[in-house]
Amino acid sequence: MYKVFVNDTPIILTSSSQKENNFPTYLFKNIIFDEIIQKLKNKELLGVYLHSTDLENDWQSFLTNLEVIPAAGGLVLNPKKEVLFIFRNGVWDLPKGWLEKGETIETAAIREVEEECGIFNLKLIKPLETTYHIYFHKGIKLKQTYWFLMTSDYQKKLIPQIEEGITEVVFKNEIETIDALRNSYENIKLVYDTYKEG
Structure with missing residues:
Protein backbone atom coordinates (compact mmCIF):
# COMPACT_ATOMS: atom_id res chain seq x y z
CA MET A 1 0.00 0.00 0.00
CA TYR A 2 1.14 3.55 -0.77
CA LYS A 3 -0.35 6.60 0.92
CA VAL A 4 0.15 9.98 -0.77
CA PHE A 5 -1.20 13.18 0.79
CA VAL A 6 -2.59 16.21 -1.03
CA ASN A 7 -3.01 18.88 1.71
CA ASP A 8 -3.45 16.12 4.32
CA THR A 9 -6.06 14.37 2.14
CA PRO A 10 -4.97 10.81 1.32
CA ILE A 11 -4.68 8.94 -1.96
CA ILE A 12 -4.38 5.27 -0.95
CA LEU A 13 -3.01 3.06 -3.70
CA THR A 14 -3.70 -0.51 -2.65
CA SER A 15 -4.24 -4.03 -3.93
CA SER A 16 -6.37 -4.90 -0.88
CA SER A 17 -10.16 -4.76 -0.94
CA GLN A 18 -10.32 -3.90 2.78
CA LYS A 19 -11.13 -0.28 3.59
CA GLU A 20 -10.64 1.64 6.83
CA ASN A 21 -13.10 4.39 5.90
CA ASN A 22 -15.73 5.44 3.38
CA PHE A 23 -13.54 7.04 0.72
CA PRO A 24 -14.66 6.30 -2.85
CA THR A 25 -12.72 3.57 -4.67
CA TYR A 26 -11.58 3.83 -8.28
CA LEU A 27 -9.78 1.26 -10.41
CA PHE A 28 -6.28 2.60 -10.91
CA LYS A 29 -6.25 1.72 -14.60
CA ASN A 30 -9.41 3.84 -15.17
CA ILE A 31 -8.44 7.05 -13.38
CA ILE A 32 -7.74 10.41 -14.95
CA PHE A 33 -4.85 11.52 -12.76
CA ASP A 34 -5.37 15.31 -13.04
CA GLU A 35 -9.10 15.00 -12.21
CA ILE A 36 -8.40 13.07 -9.00
CA ILE A 37 -5.71 15.56 -7.92
CA GLN A 38 -7.99 18.55 -8.60
CA LYS A 39 -10.86 17.02 -6.60
CA LEU A 40 -8.56 16.42 -3.63
CA LYS A 41 -6.96 19.86 -3.93
CA ASN A 42 -10.42 21.49 -3.99
CA LYS A 43 -11.57 19.34 -1.03
CA GLU A 44 -14.34 17.75 -3.13
CA LEU A 45 -13.10 14.41 -1.78
CA LEU A 46 -11.89 13.68 1.77
CA GLY A 47 -9.72 10.88 0.43
CA VAL A 48 -9.68 8.23 -2.28
CA TYR A 49 -8.73 4.59 -2.76
CA LEU A 50 -7.09 3.59 -6.03
CA HIS A 51 -7.44 -0.15 -6.42
CA SER A 52 -4.52 -1.82 -8.15
CA THR A 53 -4.08 -5.30 -9.60
CA ASP A 54 -0.29 -4.82 -9.88
CA LEU A 55 0.81 -2.54 -7.05
CA GLU A 56 4.48 -1.98 -7.90
CA ASN A 57 3.85 -1.36 -11.61
CA ASP A 58 0.90 0.93 -10.89
CA TRP A 59 2.99 2.85 -8.34
CA GLN A 60 5.71 3.41 -10.97
CA SER A 61 3.00 4.51 -13.40
CA PHE A 62 1.55 6.90 -10.77
CA LEU A 63 5.00 8.49 -10.33
CA THR A 64 5.30 9.26 -14.06
CA ASN A 65 2.63 11.98 -13.57
CA LEU A 66 4.79 13.86 -11.09
CA GLU A 67 8.18 15.44 -10.62
CA VAL A 68 9.59 13.55 -7.62
CA ILE A 69 11.61 15.67 -5.17
CA PRO A 70 13.63 13.54 -2.71
Missing part, protein backbone atom coordinates in the same frame (compact mmCIF):
# COMPACT_ATOMS: atom_id res chain seq x y z
CA ALA A 71 13.94 14.76 0.88
CA ALA A 72 15.12 13.34 4.19
CA GLY A 73 14.54 14.02 7.85
CA GLY A 74 14.61 12.67 11.35
CA LEU A 75 12.60 11.78 14.39
CA VAL A 76 15.20 12.62 17.03
CA LEU A 77 15.16 11.35 20.61
CA ASN A 78 17.16 12.76 23.51
CA PRO A 79 18.34 10.55 26.43
CA LYS A 80 14.91 11.06 28.09
CA LYS A 81 13.22 9.66 24.94
CA GLU A 82 11.62 13.04 24.21
CA VAL A 83 10.94 13.88 20.54
CA LEU A 84 12.49 16.88 18.77
CA PHE A 85 9.89 19.13 17.09
CA ILE A 86 10.11 22.30 15.03
CA PHE A 87 7.34 24.93 14.81
CA ARG A 88 6.90 26.41 11.34
CA ASN A 89 3.94 28.18 9.68
CA GLY A 90 1.79 27.65 12.78
CA VAL A 91 2.24 23.85 12.70
CA TRP A 92 4.40 21.38 14.65
CA ASP A 93 6.64 19.42 12.32
CA LEU A 94 9.75 17.23 12.30
CA PRO A 95 12.97 18.54 10.75
CA LYS A 96 13.52 17.57 7.12
CA GLY A 97 14.61 18.99 3.79
CA TRP A 98 15.61 18.37 0.20
CA LEU A 99 18.65 16.37 -0.82
CA GLU A 100 21.54 18.32 -2.25
CA LYS A 101 23.27 17.11 -5.40
CA GLY A 102 25.33 13.96 -4.81
CA GLU A 103 24.14 13.60 -1.21
CA THR A 104 22.96 10.31 0.31
CA ILE A 105 19.61 10.27 2.11
CA GLU A 106 21.40 9.55 5.41
CA THR A 107 23.76 12.51 5.02
CA ALA A 108 20.88 14.78 3.99
CA ALA A 109 18.76 13.71 6.96
CA ILE A 110 21.53 14.55 9.45
CA ARG A 111 22.45 17.83 7.71
CA GLU A 112 18.82 19.02 7.61
CA VAL A 113 18.21 18.23 11.29
CA GLU A 114 21.44 20.02 12.25
CA GLU A 115 20.62 23.09 10.10
CA GLU A 116 16.97 23.42 11.12
CA CYS A 117 17.48 22.81 14.85
CA GLY A 118 21.04 23.83 15.70
CA ILE A 119 21.61 20.37 17.20
CA PHE A 120 24.68 18.12 16.94
CA ASN A 121 25.96 14.68 18.08
CA LEU A 122 23.28 13.00 15.98
CA LYS A 123 23.36 9.23 15.61
CA LEU A 124 21.32 7.44 12.95
CA ILE A 125 19.55 4.42 14.49
CA LYS A 126 17.45 3.05 11.63
CA PRO A 127 15.15 4.00 8.71
CA LEU A 128 11.57 4.62 9.88
CA GLU A 129 9.17 5.39 7.05
CA THR A 130 9.02 7.01 3.62
CA THR A 131 6.22 9.55 3.24
CA TYR A 132 4.70 11.10 0.10
CA HIS A 133 3.17 14.53 -0.20
CA ILE A 134 1.92 16.29 -3.34
CA TYR A 135 2.36 20.04 -3.58
CA PHE A 136 1.85 22.61 -6.30
CA HIS A 137 4.75 24.81 -7.39
CA LYS A 138 5.40 25.25 -11.13
CA GLY A 139 3.50 22.05 -11.79
CA ILE A 140 2.62 19.06 -9.61
CA LYS A 141 5.47 17.86 -7.41
CA LEU A 142 5.74 14.82 -5.15
CA LYS A 143 7.94 15.23 -2.09
CA GLN A 144 9.28 11.80 -1.17
CA THR A 145 10.71 12.04 2.34
CA TYR A 146 12.94 9.34 3.83
CA TRP A 147 12.66 9.40 7.62
CA PHE A 148 15.21 8.08 10.11
CA LEU A 149 15.12 7.44 13.83
CA MET A 150 18.02 9.38 15.42
CA THR A 151 19.34 10.10 18.89
CA SER A 152 21.36 12.99 20.30
CA ASP A 153 22.79 13.77 23.73
CA TYR A 154 23.42 17.42 22.74
CA GLN A 155 22.90 19.63 25.81
CA LYS A 156 23.34 23.19 24.49
CA LYS A 157 20.60 25.63 23.48
CA LEU A 158 18.78 24.64 20.28
CA ILE A 159 18.63 27.33 17.58
CA PRO A 160 15.72 27.41 15.12
CA GLN A 161 16.62 28.17 11.49
CA ILE A 162 14.64 31.43 11.29
CA GLU A 163 15.38 31.93 7.56
CA GLU A 164 13.48 28.67 6.91
CA GLY A 165 10.47 30.00 8.81
CA ILE A 166 11.18 27.92 11.92
CA THR A 167 10.35 29.86 15.09
CA GLU A 168 10.74 27.16 17.76
CA VAL A 169 12.78 24.00 18.32
CA VAL A 170 11.91 21.91 21.35
CA PHE A 171 12.00 18.39 22.76
CA LYS A 172 8.58 17.14 23.86
CA ASN A 173 7.65 14.34 26.23
CA GLU A 174 4.96 11.83 25.26
CA ILE A 175 1.99 13.89 26.51
CA GLU A 176 3.31 17.06 24.84
CA THR A 177 4.02 15.07 21.64
CA ILE A 178 0.46 13.74 21.44
CA ASP A 179 -0.79 17.32 21.91
CA ALA A 180 1.61 18.63 19.20
CA LEU A 181 0.42 15.95 16.75
CA ARG A 182 -3.10 17.42 16.93
CA ASN A 183 -1.59 20.46 15.16
CA SER A 184 0.66 18.65 12.71
CA TYR A 185 0.56 16.94 9.30
CA GLU A 186 -0.80 13.47 8.58
CA ASN A 187 2.64 12.38 7.31
CA ILE A 188 4.22 13.36 10.64
CA LYS A 189 1.62 11.29 12.51
CA LEU A 190 2.55 8.33 10.25
CA VAL A 191 6.24 8.73 11.10
CA TYR A 192 5.50 8.93 14.83
CA ASP A 193 3.18 5.88 14.68
CA THR A 194 5.90 3.91 12.87
CA TYR A 195 8.39 4.84 15.62
CA LYS A 196 5.90 3.82 18.37
CA GLU A 197 5.21 0.48 16.69
CA GLY A 198 8.92 -0.23 17.09
Whole structure:
Protein backbone atom coordinates (compact mmCIF):
# COMPACT_ATOMS: atom_id res chain seq x y z
CA MET A 1 0.00 0.00 0.00
CA TYR A 2 1.14 3.55 -0.77
CA LYS A 3 -0.35 6.60 0.92
CA VAL A 4 0.15 9.98 -0.77
CA PHE A 5 -1.20 13.18 0.79
CA VAL A 6 -2.59 16.21 -1.03
CA ASN A 7 -3.01 18.88 1.71
CA ASP A 8 -3.45 16.12 4.32
CA THR A 9 -6.06 14.37 2.14
CA PRO A 10 -4.97 10.81 1.32
CA ILE A 11 -4.68 8.94 -1.96
CA ILE A 12 -4.38 5.27 -0.95
CA LEU A 13 -3.01 3.06 -3.70
CA THR A 14 -3.70 -0.51 -2.65
CA SER A 15 -4.24 -4.03 -3.93
CA SER A 16 -6.37 -4.90 -0.88
CA SER A 17 -10.16 -4.76 -0.94
CA GLN A 18 -10.32 -3.90 2.78
CA LYS A 19 -11.13 -0.28 3.59
CA GLU A 20 -10.64 1.64 6.83
CA ASN A 21 -13.10 4.39 5.90
CA ASN A 22 -15.73 5.44 3.38
CA PHE A 23 -13.54 7.04 0.72
CA PRO A 24 -14.66 6.30 -2.85
CA THR A 25 -12.72 3.57 -4.67
CA TYR A 26 -11.58 3.83 -8.28
CA LEU A 27 -9.78 1.26 -10.41
CA PHE A 28 -6.28 2.60 -10.91
CA LYS A 29 -6.25 1.72 -14.60
CA ASN A 30 -9.41 3.84 -15.17
CA ILE A 31 -8.44 7.05 -13.38
CA ILE A 32 -7.74 10.41 -14.95
CA PHE A 33 -4.85 11.52 -12.76
CA ASP A 34 -5.37 15.31 -13.04
CA GLU A 35 -9.10 15.00 -12.21
CA ILE A 36 -8.40 13.07 -9.00
CA ILE A 37 -5.71 15.56 -7.92
CA GLN A 38 -7.99 18.55 -8.60
CA LYS A 39 -10.86 17.02 -6.60
CA LEU A 40 -8.56 16.42 -3.63
CA LYS A 41 -6.96 19.86 -3.93
CA ASN A 42 -10.42 21.49 -3.99
CA LYS A 43 -11.57 19.34 -1.03
CA GLU A 44 -14.34 17.75 -3.13
CA LEU A 45 -13.10 14.41 -1.78
CA LEU A 46 -11.89 13.68 1.77
CA GLY A 47 -9.72 10.88 0.43
CA VAL A 48 -9.68 8.23 -2.28
CA TYR A 49 -8.73 4.59 -2.76
CA LEU A 50 -7.09 3.59 -6.03
CA HIS A 51 -7.44 -0.15 -6.42
CA SER A 52 -4.52 -1.82 -8.15
CA THR A 53 -4.08 -5.30 -9.60
CA ASP A 54 -0.29 -4.82 -9.88
CA LEU A 55 0.81 -2.54 -7.05
CA GLU A 56 4.48 -1.98 -7.90
CA ASN A 57 3.85 -1.36 -11.61
CA ASP A 58 0.90 0.93 -10.89
CA TRP A 59 2.99 2.85 -8.34
CA GLN A 60 5.71 3.41 -10.97
CA SER A 61 3.00 4.51 -13.40
CA PHE A 62 1.55 6.90 -10.77
CA LEU A 63 5.00 8.49 -10.33
CA THR A 64 5.30 9.26 -14.06
CA ASN A 65 2.63 11.98 -13.57
CA LEU A 66 4.79 13.86 -11.09
CA GLU A 67 8.18 15.44 -10.62
CA VAL A 68 9.59 13.55 -7.62
CA ILE A 69 11.61 15.67 -5.17
CA PRO A 70 13.63 13.54 -2.71
CA ALA A 71 13.94 14.76 0.88
CA ALA A 72 15.12 13.34 4.19
CA GLY A 73 14.54 14.02 7.85
CA GLY A 74 14.61 12.67 11.35
CA LEU A 75 12.60 11.78 14.39
CA VAL A 76 15.20 12.62 17.03
CA LEU A 77 15.16 11.35 20.61
CA ASN A 78 17.16 12.76 23.51
CA PRO A 79 18.34 10.55 26.43
CA LYS A 80 14.91 11.06 28.09
CA LYS A 81 13.22 9.66 24.94
CA GLU A 82 11.62 13.04 24.21
CA VAL A 83 10.94 13.88 20.54
CA LEU A 84 12.49 16.88 18.77
CA PHE A 85 9.89 19.13 17.09
CA ILE A 86 10.11 22.30 15.03
CA PHE A 87 7.34 24.93 14.81
CA ARG A 88 6.90 26.41 11.34
CA ASN A 89 3.94 28.18 9.68
CA GLY A 90 1.79 27.65 12.78
CA VAL A 91 2.24 23.85 12.70
CA TRP A 92 4.40 21.38 14.65
CA ASP A 93 6.64 19.42 12.32
CA LEU A 94 9.75 17.23 12.30
CA PRO A 95 12.97 18.54 10.75
CA LYS A 96 13.52 17.57 7.12
CA GLY A 97 14.61 18.99 3.79
CA TRP A 98 15.61 18.37 0.20
CA LEU A 99 18.65 16.37 -0.82
CA GLU A 100 21.54 18.32 -2.25
CA LYS A 101 23.27 17.11 -5.40
CA GLY A 102 25.33 13.96 -4.81
CA GLU A 103 24.14 13.60 -1.21
CA THR A 104 22.96 10.31 0.31
CA ILE A 105 19.61 10.27 2.11
CA GLU A 106 21.40 9.55 5.41
CA THR A 107 23.76 12.51 5.02
CA ALA A 108 20.88 14.78 3.99
CA ALA A 109 18.76 13.71 6.96
CA ILE A 110 21.53 14.55 9.45
CA ARG A 111 22.45 17.83 7.71
CA GLU A 112 18.82 19.02 7.61
CA VAL A 113 18.21 18.23 11.29
CA GLU A 114 21.44 20.02 12.25
CA GLU A 115 20.62 23.09 10.10
CA GLU A 116 16.97 23.42 11.12
CA CYS A 117 17.48 22.81 14.85
CA GLY A 118 21.04 23.83 15.70
CA ILE A 119 21.61 20.37 17.20
CA PHE A 120 24.68 18.12 16.94
CA ASN A 121 25.96 14.68 18.08
CA LEU A 122 23.28 13.00 15.98
CA LYS A 123 23.36 9.23 15.61
CA LEU A 124 21.32 7.44 12.95
CA ILE A 125 19.55 4.42 14.49
CA LYS A 126 17.45 3.05 11.63
CA PRO A 127 15.15 4.00 8.71
CA LEU A 128 11.57 4.62 9.88
CA GLU A 129 9.17 5.39 7.05
CA THR A 130 9.02 7.01 3.62
CA THR A 131 6.22 9.55 3.24
CA TYR A 132 4.70 11.10 0.10
CA HIS A 133 3.17 14.53 -0.20
CA ILE A 134 1.92 16.29 -3.34
CA TYR A 135 2.36 20.04 -3.58
CA PHE A 136 1.85 22.61 -6.30
CA HIS A 137 4.75 24.81 -7.39
CA LYS A 138 5.40 25.25 -11.13
CA GLY A 139 3.50 22.05 -11.79
CA ILE A 140 2.62 19.06 -9.61
CA LYS A 141 5.47 17.86 -7.41
CA LEU A 142 5.74 14.82 -5.15
CA LYS A 143 7.94 15.23 -2.09
CA GLN A 144 9.28 11.80 -1.17
CA THR A 145 10.71 12.04 2.34
CA TYR A 146 12.94 9.34 3.83
CA TRP A 147 12.66 9.40 7.62
CA PHE A 148 15.21 8.08 10.11
CA LEU A 149 15.12 7.44 13.83
CA MET A 150 18.02 9.38 15.42
CA THR A 151 19.34 10.10 18.89
CA SER A 152 21.36 12.99 20.30
CA ASP A 153 22.79 13.77 23.73
CA TYR A 154 23.42 17.42 22.74
CA GLN A 155 22.90 19.63 25.81
CA LYS A 156 23.34 23.19 24.49
CA LYS A 157 20.60 25.63 23.48
CA LEU A 158 18.78 24.64 20.28
CA ILE A 159 18.63 27.33 17.58
CA PRO A 160 15.72 27.41 15.12
CA GLN A 161 16.62 28.17 11.49
CA ILE A 162 14.64 31.43 11.29
CA GLU A 163 15.38 31.93 7.56
CA GLU A 164 13.48 28.67 6.91
CA GLY A 165 10.47 30.00 8.81
CA ILE A 166 11.18 27.92 11.92
CA THR A 167 10.35 29.86 15.09
CA GLU A 168 10.74 27.16 17.76
CA VAL A 169 12.78 24.00 18.32
CA VAL A 170 11.91 21.91 21.35
CA PHE A 171 12.00 18.39 22.76
CA LYS A 172 8.58 17.14 23.86
CA ASN A 173 7.65 14.34 26.23
CA GLU A 174 4.96 11.83 25.26
CA ILE A 175 1.99 13.89 26.51
CA GLU A 176 3.31 17.06 24.84
CA THR A 177 4.02 15.07 21.64
CA ILE A 178 0.46 13.74 21.44
CA ASP A 179 -0.79 17.32 21.91
CA ALA A 180 1.61 18.63 19.20
CA LEU A 181 0.42 15.95 16.75
CA ARG A 182 -3.10 17.42 16.93
CA ASN A 183 -1.59 20.46 15.16
CA SER A 184 0.66 18.65 12.71
CA TYR A 185 0.56 16.94 9.30
CA GLU A 186 -0.80 13.47 8.58
CA ASN A 187 2.64 12.38 7.31
CA ILE A 188 4.22 13.36 10.64
CA LYS A 189 1.62 11.29 12.51
CA LEU A 190 2.55 8.33 10.25
CA VAL A 191 6.24 8.73 11.10
CA TYR A 192 5.50 8.93 14.83
CA ASP A 193 3.18 5.88 14.68
CA THR A 194 5.90 3.91 12.87
CA TYR A 195 8.39 4.84 15.62
CA LYS A 196 5.90 3.82 18.37
CA GLU A 197 5.21 0.48 16.69
CA GLY A 198 8.92 -0.23 17.09
